Amino acid sequence: MVRKSPSKSIRIVIADDHQLLREGLCGLLAKFDNIEVVAEASDGRQALALVKAHQPDILLTDIGMKGMNGLEAAARVIKEYPHIRVIVLSIHSHEEYVWQALQSGVSGYLLKDSSTAELAFAIVAVARGETYLTPAISKHVVDDYIQRVGVGHMPIDRLTPRHREILQMIAEGNSTKKIANILHLGVKTVETHRTQLMERLAIHDVAGLVRYAIRHRFIELES
Secondary structure, three states: OOOOOOOOOOEEEOOOHHHHHHHHHHHHHHOOOOEEEEEEEHHHHHHHHHHHHHHEEEEEEEEOOOOOOHHHHHHHHHHHHHOOEEEEOOOOHHHHHHHHHHOOOOEEEEOOOHHHHHHHHHHHHHHHHOOEEEOOOOHHHHHHHHHHHHHOOOOOHHHHHHHHHHHHHHOOOOOOOHHHHHOOOOOOHHHHHHHHHHHHHOOOHHHHHHHHHHHOOOOOOOO
């Protein structure tokens, strides 16, 4: 859904794997004259392509999406397009999700049960260059983040964006050949990345990689 609005409106790309939710967000944000939804993505990889094409002010993204999750997409957008801000809109209030989002450099984190007014307030605040965390995220989550920043790098910090992408795809059950086809890489290249993953994480089998991906929220288990 794309609509016209004033030239000074805040331009947004929405990324969520549920079409109904995307349509709902578009309908809610259409009520605000200063906010324009320019494109919708159903996964992280599509979000990157749309961000590149539309150069929005903000990427509003979910976390749990197949192929490339929202946190990985956020990290890439922030690295490749530092002028574009990212807001995570998630069902998860667990500190590990918030920590990873903050570590990626996102400018906002809201829960999906937030009010429309709060979402609009967050969008305007982030567009001004501020950071917005929903009040529903307790103080101990922020304290936990501050403590971790001073601890030093964790093994996950040694992974490149490509490593993270392949780790998620392995955890989702994709074969080496399928990963190579999706990413337009050679099978041997994917095998090399998998070997590097294991070396950097000190994990020696695929099952271990899957457990690591689940523990660090690269994928979400079906409820």
